[in-house]
Each structure stands twice: as C-alpha cells, then as structure tokens.
Amino acid sequence: MSMGRTVNSLARLVDLRGREVERLTGELAGQQAMRKRYENNLTRMEQLLHAAAPSDQGCPVLSxxxxxxxxxxxxxxxxxxxxLAHHDTVIAASRGALTIAALKHEGLGRVLHDKRALLERQHRVREQKQQDQLATQAWSRSRLQA
Incomplete structure (x- = not known):
C-alpha cells in the first residue's frame, strides 16, 4: 500500500508544481505587459522631445x-x-524560473505516470494470481469429486 501513498504524494507534488508554473506564467505575463507600457511611454516621450519647440525663438525666457x-x-x-533595462533583467530571471519550474513539473509528471503504470501492472498481476488460484481450486475440487 506504500506505493499507493507514494503515488498520492507524487500527484499532490505534481499539482503544486503545476500551480507554481501557472503562477510564474501569470507573473511573466504581467511583467511583459509592464515592458510594453515602458516601450509605449518611451515612444511617446521621444515624440514629445522631437516635437518640442526649438529653443531659439528670440525670447530668452521661452528659449x-x-x-x-x-x-x-x-x-x-x-x-x-x-x-526598462532593469525590468528586462527581471523578465529574463522570471523566464529562467518558469523554465526550471516547467521542467520540474514535467519531470515529476513523468515519474507520476510511470508510478501509476507500475501500480496498475502490480494490481493486474495480483488479480491474475487470484484468478489463477481460483481456477486451480476449482480444478482441484472437480478432480476430487470425480
């Protein structure tokens, strides 16, 4: 029965890793949206800078x-x-963390799949042994009665 507990524990761990991947994915999406806002703001500010009136308008105060x-x-x-450059480094770190979390989740998912398959094989073997024992008992009884 310890294999069943192992599978349950692994399933919980895979679920937790999946939640971590979802959380990190959400954080990364938020950071990318923030990056887009930075870029848009930079574009607008550069347009303002280029559109600003020349400083030699004749009036010293206006200039x-x-x-x-x-x-x-x-x-x-x-x-x-x-x-923005700092934010890009944060995004790169977040991507790295997401990649690591996704790999851990995938690896644990594979282990869980393998453990479940092993547990299922063990269950089928036990059932087959029981069926073989019952067949042997039935055959023995039929030989004794004959």
Missing amino acids: SNSALYKAWLADLIASHRQD
Missing part, C-alpha cells in the same frame, strides 16, 4: 523654458530606458 523642458525630458527618457 530657457524650452531648453529646460528638453533637458528634463531627455533625463526622463534616459531614466526610463534604465528602468
């Missing part, structure tokens, strides 16, 4: 304001690119 705006926007773009 100074425009130059400060462009510098601030350029700094924000650089900071956003740095955040």
Whole structure:
C-alpha cells in the first residue's frame, strides 16, 4: 500500500508544481505587459522631445523654458530606458524560473505516470494470481469429486 501513498504524494507534488508554473506564467505575463507600457511611454516621450519647440525663438525666457523642458525630458527618457533595462533583467530571471519550474513539473509528471503504470501492472498481476488460484481450486475440487 506504500506505493499507493507514494503515488498520492507524487500527484499532490505534481499539482503544486503545476500551480507554481501557472503562477510564474501569470507573473511573466504581467511583467511583459509592464515592458510594453515602458516601450509605449518611451515612444511617446521621444515624440514629445522631437516635437518640442526649438529653443531659439528670440525670447530668452521661452528659449530657457524650452531648453529646460528638453533637458528634463531627455533625463526622463534616459531614466526610463534604465528602468526598462532593469525590468528586462527581471523578465529574463522570471523566464529562467518558469523554465526550471516547467521542467520540474514535467519531470515529476513523468515519474507520476510511470508510478501509476507500475501500480496498475502490480494490481493486474495480483488479480491474475487470484484468478489463477481460483481456477486451480476449482480444478482441484472437480478432480476430487470425480
């Protein structure tokens, strides 16, 4: 009966690994959506930077304001690119963790399948032995009665 407990324990472990894979898949999807938002924001900020009025408009206050705006926007773009690069490393780590979890889940699934097949074979062997014993008893009785 310990084989049955082993199979039940393995089934629970496979289920837990499956949940972990689902959780990591969800996290990765969220991180990829966040990456897309970063990219969209960068695109919009770069468009704003290129569309900003030239800083030599004749009015020193407007020129100074425009130059400060462009510098601030350029700094924000650089900071956003740095955040995106960091986020890409987080995504890469998440992909690695997901790959490892998926491989563990798949490996345990194979072990569980093999254990279940072994348990089924053992069950069929026991049933066959019982049937053989009953047939032998019936044959013995028929020989004694004759």
